[in-house]
Amino acid sequence: MTAAAEWVKLWTVRSTWWCLASSLVLMGSCAFLLANDFAYDLEHPDEQSVRDTVATTQSIVEPAAASVSLAQFAVIALAMLVITAEYSSGTIRATLRAVPVRGRVLLAKAAVAAAVTFAAGLVLAAAGLAAARLGLRDYAVVDAGDAVAVALRIAAYLALIAVFSVGMGAALRSAVGTLSAVLVLLVGLSMVVPEPASHYLPGVAGSMFVADGDVGAALILVAWTGAVLAAGYAVLRGRDACPRAGSAATGPHSPPRELLAVELAQRDALQKFLPAVLVEAEHRATVVLAVAHLDGGGVAARLHTVTVVVAARALAPRVRQQDLSHILRGLLAWRTRS
Numbered sequence: 001m002t003a004a005a006e007w008v009k010l011w012t013v014r015s016t017w018w019c020l021a022s023s024l025v026l027m028g029s030c031a032f033l034l035a036n037d038f039a040y041d042l043e044h045p046d047e048q049s050v051r052d053t054v055a056t057t058q059s060i061v062e063p064a065a066a067s068v069s070l071a072q073f074a075v076i077a078l079a080m081l082v083i084t085a086e087y088s089s090g091t092i093r094a095t096l097r098a099v100p101v102r103g104r105v106l107l108a109k110a111a112v113a114a115a116v117t118f119a120a121g122l123v124l125a126a127a128g129l130a131a132a133r134l135g136l137r138d139y140a141v142v143d144a145g146d147a148v149a150v151a152l153r154i155a156a157y158l159a160l161i162a163v164f165s166v167g168m169g170a171a172l173r174s175a176v177g178t179l180s181a182v183l184v185l186l187v188g189l190s191m192v193v194p195e196p197a198s199h200y201l202p203g204v205a206g207s208m209f210v211a212d213g214d215v216g217a218a219l220i221l222v223a224w225t226g227a228v229l230a231a232g233y234a235v236l237r238g239r240d241a242c243p244r245a246g247s248a249a250t251g252p253h254s255p256p257r258e259l260l261a262v263e264l265a266q267r268d269a270l271q272k273f274l275p276a277v278l279v280e281a282e283h284r285a286t287v288v289l290a291v292a293h294l295d296g297g298g299v300a301a302r303l304h305t306v307t308v309v310v311a312a313r314a315l316a317p318r319v320r321q322q323d324l325s326h327i328l329r330g331l332l333a334w335r336t337r338s
Helices: 002-011 014-043 061-089 092-098 102-139 144-172 175-192 202-212 215-238 257-264 267-280 284-291 299-318 321-337
Strands: none
Touching: 002 102, 014 061, 014 102, 061 092, 061 102, 061 144, 061 175, 061 202, 092 102, 102 144, 102 215, 144 175, 144 202, 144 215, 175 202, 202 215
């Protein structure tokens, strides 16, 4: 249920599509430019004062693998928004109220981000290989086995980086802070840390894995990803979601004060609160799941609430958000009278 809700939330925002489209453009254009530059150097040797290589051909794998370092920025943006967008909008409170086990929430977000970016990585790899073949022209070396291998490595690398970004987002809870920290670890430190110490950084290890299939580098990247995800879980479990200024922490499993106040309020207050939630929330699935937890009545009232939730979830894919708000208010009014 949690993974399914996260899947719905991911695909109901435009930023997902923009990030995927941007990564495709970056991957294809970078691979083509790198390949075309190699071909141009071979065709115009007089314009090159110094040749970096004496090779007269190049595998299409090389430009595609090198292009990941640019395309990954769009993937990082996609992955971090899986969790930081909920903190910025406040919908994380409804998510954690619907699923109180915070580890399940984080694992669901990480799993969905990994699955989407792995599939996207395969598409990006195919686009990069095709663009490299086009740019190299007659100087291209095509090996199907190498192409498949690098495509799988690119997809695996992007999936790990996505989980890395989700963990960092859970730890920092800020889009700007998460993006800055991830870029420093992946790019910035590799420029200042000398070799061989830099080989243990996630960015360098990831590049070595994508380019050469280095198993040791892959294990280093997995270790970094696991450590950052564990840090994100520790922060998510130990701190309130979106605490207000001046409020004290209530513990890892305490419900947010705003939702607790609504739960203890009269039902007419709930009816006034629900439309505001529907207007503010980006994801209808989260709000619908949260309705079941906003009822302070007895067993009969909770059964009516379940009826409302089932009806709303059945209608949600087929109606507009504004119409869904009216339907839910009507069902809640019927529940109160019954």
